[in-house]
Amino acid sequence: MELRHLRYFSVLAEELHFGRAARRLAISQPPLSVAIRQLEDSVGARLFERNSKEVRLTPAGEALRVSARRVLLQAEEAALEARDVATGSAGRLRIGFVGAMLYRGLPPALRAFQARHPAVRITLSELNSGVQIAELLHDRLDLGFVHTSRMPAELQHRLLLSEPFVACLPAGHALARKRVLAPADLRAQPFVLFSREASPDYHERILSICAEAGFLPEVRHEVRHWLAVVSLVSQGMGVALVPQAMRHSALRGAVFRPLDRAVAQSEAYGVWRAGPVNVLVERLLEGVAQSLAESTAG
Numbered sequence: 001m002e003l004r005h006l007r008y009f010s011v012l013a014e015e016l017h018f019g020r021a022a023r024r025l026a027i028s029q030p031p032l033s034v035a036i037r038q039l040e041d042s043v044g045a046r047l048f049e050r051n052s053k054e055v056r057l058t059p060a061g062e063a064l065r066v067s068a069r070r071v072l073l074q075a076e077e078a079a080l081e082a083r084d085v086a087t088g089s090a091g092r093l094r095i096g097f098v099g100a101m102l103y104r105g106l107p108p109a110l111r112a113f114q115a116r117h118p119a120v121r122i123t124l125s126e127l128n129s130g131v132q133i134a135e136l137l138h139d140r141l142d143l144g145f146v147h148t149s150r151m152p153a154e155l156q157h158r159l160l161l162s163e164p165f166v167a168c169l170p171a172g173h174a175l176a177r178k179r180v181l182a183p184a185d186l187r188a189q190p191f192v193l194f195s196r197e198a199s200p201d202y203h204e205r206i207l208s209i210c211a212e213a214g215f216l217p218e219v220r221h222e223v224r225h226w227l228a229v230v231s232l233v234s235q236g237m238g239v240a241l242v243p244q245a246m247r248h249s250a251l252r253g254a255v256f257r258p259l260d261r262a263v264a265q266s267e268a269y270g271v272w273r274a275g276p277v278n279v280l281v282e283r284l285l286e287g288v289a290q291s292l293a294e295s296t297a298g
Contacts, residue, residue, distance in 0.1 A: 105291035
């Protein structure tokens with residue numbers, strides 16, 4: 001049974017006249033008759049009673065008429081949905097993100113994207129970089145925002161942002177009186193560090209900044225989210241090196257000071273599965289890139 005057969009059947013069921021049905025279908029009458037016989041053979045029942053005076057639906061034909069109309073409508077809706085997804089008018093986006101993206105312009109970029117694409121359903125999951133990469137490989141995410149460029153060949157990535165690390169200190173700390181800090185100023189301080197398990201890249205970058213300044217930090221606490229790092233610092237639990245964007249976290253009790261020299265940068269990447277172009281992924285990436293540039297400039 002083909003959709004063409006059902007379409008021919010539905011038109012004939014409305015017209016109950018082979019000539020008129022053929023004209024509506026823009027075909028000649030013999031192909032219509034052949035298609036109806038093929039459909040009847042496929043169903044295993046006569047669908048029309050026909051004689052020289054009239055064409056009538058059989059009980060089997062009446063039953064099929066309702067189902068055929070529903071199937072044809074579903075097929076049309078499926079085609080429209082596929083077209084809308086292909087053009088970026090509709091669809092869904094499953095997005096993963098690291099917590100720092102909340103302070104790098106991701107929320108306004110998503111709001112702007114949703115306003116332009118109201119029929120697109122967006123779901124968000126806060127996940128560390130490694131988990132996002134695994135979810136992308138298993139097709140459980142469409143787009144991720146991660147801290148690392150180390151990823152398998154099945155994924156593509158794009159650098160969206162590179163920003164400096166800054167020192168994060170308790171507001172009452174003696175070093176908070178300085179406007180600019182050297183990394184070596186933190187030598188004797190207890191550190192709150194981003195967990196190696198959550199992000200090996202960030203963990204190694206912070207250790208490398210300290211090593212280049214001639215010391216290894218005394219790590220008191222390791223946590224899995226940048227907001228947790230800033231929160232512990234704000235409560236006097238240590239000092240930290242954090243991405244510049246965390247200045248926008250607005251946690252009372254924490255202050256941020258720039259470093260006096262260029263050090264390893266904090267980077268944000270968009271990552272997605274390699275393969276056919278996903279229009280929605282492309283458009284959202286462009287919007288996020290613009291939003292990140294604006295938030296950095298601000």
